[in-house]
Amino acid sequence: MQQLSTDKFPSLAYRKAGQGPVLMLVHGFPENGGLWDKVIPLLEKDFTVIAPDLPGTGESSLVENMTIEDMAHSLDAILRHEGIEQAVVAGHSMGGYTALAFAELYPQKLVGLSLVHSAAGADDEEKKETRRKSIELIKKEGGKEAFVKQMIPNLFAASFKEQQPEVLQEQIERANSLPAESMIAFYKAMINRPERISILKKISCPVQWIIGKEDSVVPPAKAAEQSKESERTFVTVYENSAHMSMLEMPVRLAGDLKEFAQYCYHHHLK
Ligand code: MLT
Numbered sequence: 422m423q424q425l426s427t428d429k430f431p432s433l434a435y436r437k438a439g440q441g442p443v444l445m446l447v448h449g450f451p452e453n454g455g456l457w458d459k460v461i462p463l464l465e466k467d468f469t470v471i472a473p474d475l476p477g478t479g480e481s482s483l484v485e486n487m488t489i490e491d492m493a494h495s496l497d498a499i500l501r502h503e504g505i506e507q508a509v510v511a512g513h514s515m516g517g518y519t520a521l522a523f524a525e526l527y528p529q530k531l532v533g534l535s536l537v538h539s540a541a542g543a544d545d546e547e548k549k550e551t552r553r554k555s556i557e558l559i560k561k562e563g564g565k566e567a568f569v570k571q572m573i574p575n576l577f578a579a580s581f582k583e584q585q586p587e588v589l590q591e592q593i594e595r596a597n598s599l600p601a602e603s604m605i606a607f608y609k610a611m612i613n614r615p616e617r618i619s620i621l622k623k624i625s626c627p628v629q630w631i632i633g634k635e636d637s638v639v640p641p642a643k644a645a646e647q648s649k650e651s652e653r654t655f656v657t658v659y660e661n662s663a664h665m666s667m668l669e670m671p672v673r674l675a676g677d678l679k680e681f682a683q684y685c686y687h688h689h690l691k
Contacts, residue, residue, distance in 0.1 A: 422480060425502040429491075434480035435473040435499050439465025442532075442686045443508040444678065445496060446472040447516030449539075450607045451569065451596040453479035456513065460667050463675035468682060471508075473499055475519070477603030487606045489515075489614040493522035500530065507689075509682040511535035511629075513667065514638060515607065521617040524624055533685030535629040535678060538664045540639050541647050543616040552608045559601050559608075568604075569596040578635045578663040588668050621650040627688070629655045629681040631674065633662035655681055 425433050436454050438461050448456040454472040464470050475492050477483030484491050496519065500508060509532045512520030517539020524531050544552065558564040573593050574582060582589055621628065630648040632641045641658065648656045657677050659666055666674045 432482040438470045444468040445508045445510045447512040449514030449516045459671035460675040489522045492519040509533040513537040525620045533627045537631040541617045549612045565601045576664040581669045627653040632658045635663040638664045
C-alpha cells in the first residue's frame with residue numbers, strides 16, 4: 422500500500438501495481454480499494470494500476486462533511502503525488518459518481534472515463550428518503566450490520582449468489598469493516614451530489630459504460646439511455662451480471678477495461 426498526506430487528506434492510501442499508461446480504479450459503496458483485487462493482476466501487465474481507498478475506507482481517513490467533489494480531489498491528490506498528468510479513470514457505482522466529478526473538475530487530466538455499473542443522474546426524492554432511513558438504521562446499535570446483511574445480497578446476480586456464497590460473505594465482511602461514520606458520510610455525499618448528465622454532454626474523451634443486465638442498483642435501461650449523451654461512447658451489457666462484475670466476472674471486466682483504456686491512449690491527443 423502507498424500512502425500520502427496533505428492538509429486536506431491527512432491519510433490517503435492506494436494500491437499501485439504494474440507499469441505503463443495509468444488506469445485508476447475507483448471503488449464504490451460500501452467497499453474499499455480491495456474490491457479490485459481480482460482484476461488488478463489481470464491489468465498490471467499493461468497498465469500502471471492505481472486503486473485508492475476513498476477517504477473514510479480502508480487505510481484512508483475520513484474528511485469532515487465529505488462531498489463527492491472531495492472524493493474527486495482525493496484522486497487528483499494521488500495523481501499529483503505520483504507525478505502523473507493524465508489517466509483513464511474507471512469508477513464503480515459511487516466510484517463512477519466520483520469519476521464524473523473528477524471529469525468536471527479536472528477535464529484536462531482525463532484520457533478516458535469508464536462507468537462500471539454507474540450513472541450520471543442525481544438521487545430522486547424517493548432515493549434520498551431511502552438513504553435517510555438507512556442512515557437512521559446505521560446509527561443504531563447493530564444497525565450497520567443489519568444494513569449490510571440486507572444490502573449486499575441485492576448487489577449480485579441470483580445464480581452467482583448460489584454458486585459463490587463465499588464471495589458474498591467476503592463482501593459482507595469488507596462492508597462491515599467500514600466504520601458507521603464513513604457509511605453515513607458516503608450516503609450524505611450521495612444525497613447531496615448534483616446530476617452530471619450535463620458533464621457527459623460536455624466530455625471530450627471516450628466514455629465506457631459497463632452495464633449489468635441484472636443490476637438492481639443502477640437500472641440497465643437508465644444507464645443505456647444516459648450513454649447516448651456523450652459523443653464517443655462504448656457500451657457493453659453483461660447478460661449474467663448484476664452490480665458487481667469485478668467479482669461476478671472479473672476476467673471479462675478486466676478484458677473490457679483493457680481494451681477501452683488501450684483505445685483511449687491510442688486515440689488520445691495531448
Ligand atoms: C455503490 O455501489 O457504490 C452504491 O450502491 C451506489 C448507490 O447507492 O447509489
